[in-house]
Amino acid sequence: MEPRSGPASRRHVPWNRLLLAVSLLTFWTPPTTAQLTIETMPPLAAEGSDVLLLAHNVAKNPLGYAWYRGERVDNSQLIGSYRVATNATTKGPAHSGRETLYPNGTLLIQSVTQEDTGFYTLLVTNDDLQTERPTGHLHVHPVLPIPVITSNNSKPWEHKDTVVLTCGPETQNTSYMWWISNQSLPKSTRLKLSEDKRTLTVVTVTRKEKGPYVCETRNPVSISRSDPFTLDVLYPVARPSLQVSNTTVPEHEGPVVLTCLTDETGVSIRWLFKGQSLLLADRMTLSSDNSTLTIDPVSREDAGAYQCEVSNRGNSSRSGPLG
Template sequence: MQPPSACPCRGGIPWQGVLLAVSLLTFWNPHPTAQLTIEPVPSDVAEGRDVLLLVHNVSGNAVGYAWYRGQITDRTRLIVSYSNLTHSATPGPAFSGRETVYPNGSLLFVNLKKEDTGFYTLQTTTDNFDAEVATEEFCVHEKLPKPNITINNSQPMEGEDSLALTCEPEIHYATYLWKIKNQTIPDGDRLKLSNNNRTLTLFSVTRNDTGPYECETQNPVSASHSDPLTLSISCE
């Protein structure tokens, strides 16, 4: 007996036909259009420098661009719009005078300030009035000042006192690093670092703890070192 040519369920079609249909769909199904994206170059930038919001995968029939401050296309947050029909840019309420939009949709932002950190949204419009939106963020970091070390006890007694060395000033989003005699200080039983590494505590100090100590602050765009500090530890 020959095998059935169709599956037993009602309305079934031969399996050869299913394979043919799948093959045709695979062959004729076009690749999806690449999604509109924004690439900040660089994504972390120092105050006073520039960033380019580079646009990728803009539709070939785009006729206009609109850049917004934030994550929504609110007209009160419009920075600048550009028309490919008139080849002209129109500033919006959020325009600062430091932004330049290019015919490919990319936006150059110059002389950045710390408050420029955040999200930016691009909306593109095509000749058939379709719109596409992309959002990205970048971070502006301050240039780090030279740190200094403060101490909670200027005349510690050997074996009796503990000391807390603090790296000043406190800077949000900065990383703190300590060194003694040019060696990184490990966290241990007698040397304890605070959660953010800004304060170094020495328990039951000895004459071997005189130093010198240095602290360093770091962020993604800069680093700064303190002057070395040598402790004066008194013997009982």
């Protein structure tokens, strides 16, 4: 009798081993090489400072490096190259005299200017002759000068003139802020800022808006404030009045005190006698602010009409005559 034919025997694999194999295939991945990158340090570069373009994740045992201005490898834009085997650095046509290449691939740029703003490309040649070309960007910001406030009207009239204040100079990537009397600008329909906030318009100015004003400029690397600026707001001067201590005084006696009364501040006062500027005699004295005239003793030559005049930079006003 011939033996019964049948299927070949199969070796059974336990299910838990299959599960382990699948798990290993699922979670195991071949190691990857970290990507070569460039970091700018400091990230915000101020004009005149020193900046490093740091090369991260450089492969082991590279043959050499080369740095270029721009986003591509162009020999006319070569800053310099470094050969590891000889520890030799060769300067390129784009070298300004301020660049230094280090053996780890880092580039130092000293005393950067705004012209240094742009892209930089690093070419790394590895020991297998493969190359890597990461690109970084450097943005150099100017250190802002002290701003200056200018006005379109140096002597505006109250309730009449509109004043435009400008914070200068104008610089790119700069924000502007304003203060009045050491406070942020109040909400007012008569205070209007331009879109870039560099210009402040004061509509129909009053003495309340005379200031002082300060403007501030900011960019990513610096902050600067202007000197205070005060508007010389002109306004009509109210008519003063005269007060006298005694209108009838015997000759050679005294004193007689005349006082100029005014509610105005920041005004100057002068005295008139018979419509002309008063010439002070030895018997006459004025107070420090000229508001009081004392005559002692009195002479018949002093008889007549006295007036006082108050004035600011805009106009003046006289009292009625007394005497």
